[in-house]
Amino acid sequence: MSERATVTMSATLAADEALARRRSAGEQVISMASGEIGLPVHPALQRMLAGAAQLNAYGPVPGGSALREAAAGYWQRRGLDTDPELVVAGPGSKPLLFGLLLAIGGDPVVPVPGWVSYVAQARLAGSQPIGVPILPGEGGVPDPAALRTAVTRARAAGRDPRCVVVTVPDNPTGTVASGDTLRRLGETARDLDLVIVSDEIYGDLVFDAADPAVSPARYAPERTVTTTGLTKNLALGGWRIGVARFPDGDLGRDLRTALVRVASQIWSSPAAPVQAAAAYALGEPAEITAHVAASRRLHEAVVRTVADRFGAVGALLTPVRATCYLYPDLEPLRAPIGRGYDLHTGDDLVRLLLDRYGIGVLPASAFGEPAIPLRLRLATSQLYGETDEQRWAALAADDPLTLPWIRSTVDRIEEVLADLAGPAHHVHP
Amino acid sequence: MSERATVTMSATLAADEALARRRSAGEQVISMASGEIGLPVHPALQRMLAGAAQLNAYGPVPGGSALREAAAGYWQRRGLDTDPELVVAGPGSKPLLFGLLLAIGGDPVVPVPGWVSYVAQARLAGSQPIGVPILPGEGGVPDPAALRTAVTRARAAGRDPRCVVVTVPDNPTGTVASGDTLRRLGETARDLDLVIVSDEIYGDLVFDAADPAVSPARYAPERTVTTTGLTKNLALGGWRIGVARFPDGDLGRDLRTALVRVASQIWSSPAAPVQAAAAYALGEPAEITAHVAASRRLHEAVVRTVADRFGAVGALLTPVRATCYLYPDLEPLRAPIGRGYDLHTGDDLVRLLLDRYGIGVLPASAFGEPAIPLRLRLATSQLYGETDEQRWAALAADDPLTLPWIRSTVDRIEEVLADLAGPAHHVHP
Incomplete structure (x- = not known):
């Protein structure tokens, strides 16, 4: 084995x-x-899937344009300008996160505690994840000061940390990192030249509408890759669909290209009928x-x-x-x-x-x-x-x-x- | 990158x-x-997908029992006794093949010429694939004599070949390796203690019914993992569904467990509505x-x-x-x-x-x-x-x-x- x-x-x-x-x-x-x-x-999504049962072409590796445009609109409505060309859809945000770890390479920093699959995925990608504790009550985001120390030490020891994975809002703690912590995370990532991989699958499940989760893409727009999907907000885990948003600029375009290459060799494209339903959902009709x-x-x-x-x-x-x-x-x-x-x-x-x-x-x-x-x-x-x-x-x-x-x-x-x-x-x- | x-x-x-x-x-x-x-x-498959649009649970990582039992029957009808517990379904045979390369580890031997993704997948899995030429007119299967030489040399050089990937029938050549070649492949794999990963996605597309493709699982049943899917026989590439069959015995059970672990961390499970349609298809009604x-x-x-x-x-x-x-x-x-x-x-x-x-x-x-x-x-x-x-x-x-x-x-x-x-x-x- x-x-x-x-x-x-x-x-x-x-x-x-x-x-x-x-x-x-x-x-x-x-x-x-x-x-x-x-x-x-939701019955509308059942109808959309059923109505797309004749679709059997692979279509583009990053998903069809209807789905990518809908995802861009979804992020746009949350304050993040998004080019549909910088959206990659996949069969769940889980494979997208794995593909990102492969595409970025090096050793990822992960929050402790953190979602069960980050560490396993990093190992499968041939990396040694570096765990960094969260701040009390602010799950999903490594304490920025501890992040700086850990990355500096890891580099001094000859290791090659290239990204930090965050979860906003957080699984397992059900908490949401503060804007201040995310701002400091962004500064630290910039200082250390780290990509931020922000898993925002729970983004629509913050209880207080007046105090939504803030994406690190607000604070480090040039280096934050965001993923989400329909598993949590619409209970579609068994449909397997997720989307990733890349930052504009050379880094984002290069990473997007690298992820699409990985996707083309591992999973080809997200299932076509599911794409149709997901495009409808991400359009967010009433x-x-x-x-x-x-x-x-x-x-x-x-x-x-x-x-x-x-x-x-x-x-x-x-x-x-x-x-x-x-x-x-x-x-x-x-x-x-x-x-x-x-x-x-x-x-x-x-x-x-x-x-x-x-x-x-x-x-x-x-x-x-x-x-x-x-x-x-x-x-x-x-x-x-x-x-x-x-x-x-x-x-x-x-x-x-x-x-x-x-x-x-x-x-x-x-x-x-x-x-x-x-x-x-x-x-x- | x-x-x-x-x-x-x-x-x-x-x-x-x-x-x-x-x-x-x-x-x-x-x-x-x-x-x-x-x-x-096929309209029946469209109806099955539409009728399963309410299914949104992940279900078991290797796919639900209806799908695994249908796949077991599919292989049974082709002369291969199959335990549904030794079937793993995934979102295409492509991710299953990638997962197998990760699960098996070491450097895989691949046929030259061979399908475009074997080499890329091996590299993504951190391996260095070993290319071995086919016999003239018998694509998809490394010449058994050359396989023996290549593996022996690779081991002498400190490398760790653990499996040989074959394609029966073959892409790219449209040919089918002979029974004699597959028998010799099986013997060689046994001598060298290699797993055979047999990509049989074209198994239903042999023109002469009197001369079907033979799976290497016939000759080396204890060490052959077989994959197939609905992409080629039923034109369902865009639906993303594939199945893998593991050999009975400790090797097969260990590999099955390892693939399920990998699957749980990379793709979770095949899409639930697609599973329902695939189970119907693999049941092979008239x-x-x-x-x-x-x-x-x-x-x-x-x-x-x-x-x-x-x-x-x-x-x-x-x-x-x-x-x-x-x-x-x-x-x-x-x-x-x-x-x-x-x-x-x-x-x-x-x-x-x-x-x-x-x-x-x-x-x-x-x-x-x-x-x-x-x-x-x-x-x-x-x-x-x-x-x-x-x-x-x-x-x-x-x-x-x-x-x-x-x-x-x-x-x-x-x-x-x-x-x-x-x-x-x-x-x-």
Whole structure:
């Protein structure tokens, strides 16, 4: 087996499959491991896909012009002038990020904690990622001062860091780096001549419209490559479509060319019928923006409620500002949880939650953090119902927490937390 | 830019885009560069895709069980017992091949000539491919004796060859390696402990039903990984779906696990609606096998007619037994073609055909051959018409060569060849 291929299975996808197996074996499970969005496909997008079923040509490697123009408009409406020629679409933002790491080369800097696949992708690309911690409460962006130190040291040691990967808003923490941090990130990247690869897949899922996420492309426009897709805002993970935006100028054009070459040899082009539907979605007609808004309100209501339950038993966590993730630290509960259970690492806690309570979550170690702290990443995006009917009802509800299938899950989580934090473990699944 | 990412753009996809630009600028062009299949999507598959538009979950990384079971049946009907658990689907056989090169590691042996992307993919995977020539008239499979010598030498030089990639039937030559050669390949691979990666994307496009292509999995079942997809037999290149079959036993199971890990980090899963249509297609209901058979007859009629025209002016070529490719050597025509034109390499001939006659083809150098010989790879798969109506008529025709839009293209090719081979160049586009 190849050394490069000794990456582990994506932790989120692996957890998803394990939970699906338990569920189909008849177990009651609460899936909070993967950030897959458990919401239906908007009917307009189903119609667009169905209406494009006759499309079978590869078309251009970076996607057809309709899709690239729609993506340019999407960024334009968010304050970023975009040339459709500097847009590359691919079968998901995940392959685009991998292609970018190959195209840029050298060793990427990644945030710690950071999304499960950045490190694995860098290894598959033959690189040694350099992890740099975030600032407290500002996930997804390496602390600019620590970034400077790490890159300077790495270069002194003969290594070749060429880019820094950031996630704005952030997975796993559900937080959003501040404008000030992003400004300093941009300055640092300029000083160090680093490309910024900004994964903005959660860009439409910031709860406070008055305080949106800011792209580092605002502060370092000449060196920031931005990626996004329809996986999170429109629940289209299984359709596999993403887009990348390159900066204007020589650097951006060269990187765009390099990514298109890589794409032509690895995946050819994004699926043609999916491109048609994605072009419609990125055009953001009213029905689509309303659907995204409803999803965002639902995520906010549920993720904040679950976060409150964790806070209520003494877990430490930064307020969730975006996404459907919470990242609680249960270290203050180590003593009660450890009574009668051999508890050392976050992994132990994950196993306890799964085996005793049927609750699937991920440990912080999956995101590059040390193994010991009892820190978890929970995704609440699969709590909206089992059927399309329930999920549409959740999207339409003024208060989704009053819906019985959501209420009962939250109550169960509360019960489990009380049991963990209480004098003895007695709740049965 | 990364050293690894200095691969060139896929020659076929690049040529396709260049021809599409000329065509949309109003030029008359004959596209014979890329092997994209210019035929419509079967209506049943359009219906299956449309009917699956509500599917938006990732599902398992290697594809859902319906698709994997259908793929297992497809191989079963071709004499290869297949466990659905040893099938991995991906967004095209191209990413599956890339993932396999990453999963296997070391330096792959590739046939010369060979498909444009093997070498580029190996470089992107951080490997140095080892080219080994084919036997005359048996494209896609390195000469087993030369394979043994090359691998032995490479190992003596400290390199680490671990697999040999073969194409059965072959692109670019349109030939099919004999059973004897495949048997010797299997023995050699066993002696040298090499994995065989067998790209069988053209497996359904062998013209003589009494003499089908044989998979090396027949001769080296324990070490052969087979890939195929719906791009060639069903013209679904733009849908991006492929499947890989792993051998039973520890080697196969380990490789399958390694590929799934790679897939989980690079592409997640094949698009869910496409999976549904692919499962139907791989189940091979009568309407689908009839459609594939009609396509195969059409390919045969047109590619053999064009091959005859090349033979008639003195080009050398092995009879085409499969696919829609011919690989003529125009070296015997160097003198007449070179009159009044600065002709050295195959590239020069490609430029002449494009600039003077509006005919797009690829040089043998795109397939790893030396630059000098006047050898070309032509694909006739885009000569079936410009509209769905024409393409359906071509599929239904007893003699597609009598259809005016196909007839006129073949006549034009004949005229250009006469001009090239004749005393002076006077045909105008």
